[in-house]
Amino acid sequence: MTMIEHILIPTDGSSAAKAGVEQGVALAALLGAQVTFLAYAQSLADQAGVLQGGCMVDNRRVDQAICAAAHQHSCDLIVIGSARTPAKGLFTPSSCARRLAGEAPVPVLIVH
Known part of the structure; x- marks a missing residue:
């Protein structure tokens, strides 16, 4: 079983x-x-102060950028x-x- 040591959010x-x-x-x-945050918007990242421990989405599709950041x-x-x-009324x-x-x-x- 693999230990979870680093989570991308x-x-x-x-x-x-x-x-x-x-x-x-x-x-x-x-x-x-450890946690790394991935912000979709520059203003959000600045507000949250996550740029030091996070990264930003570029102009790829968001899901592709998330996969790239995880890697x-x-x-x-x-x-x-x-x-x-x-x-x-179902979760989709x-x-x-x-x-x-x-x-x-x-x-x-996936959390709802």
Whole structure:
């Protein structure tokens, strides 16, 4: 079994992303893992002060940038927040989260 030592947490500042941040940070604390934040917006990164311990999305598709960041930072897990869709009141991951789950080089935990 692989130990989780480094978690990537992408965020765009939305309420769905906030849930991913909270759960990802709590999981990291429980496991004693390092966290790298990936900000989708420069102003968000500046506000949160995460540029020193984080990275920024460039002009690739967001899911591709998340995969690249996970590889670049040697992350063992990606934790991403995703909103519920109104369809039948069920949780359906966003298109980005769905693509990420299929493409990521490491396991993906989708939080809602």
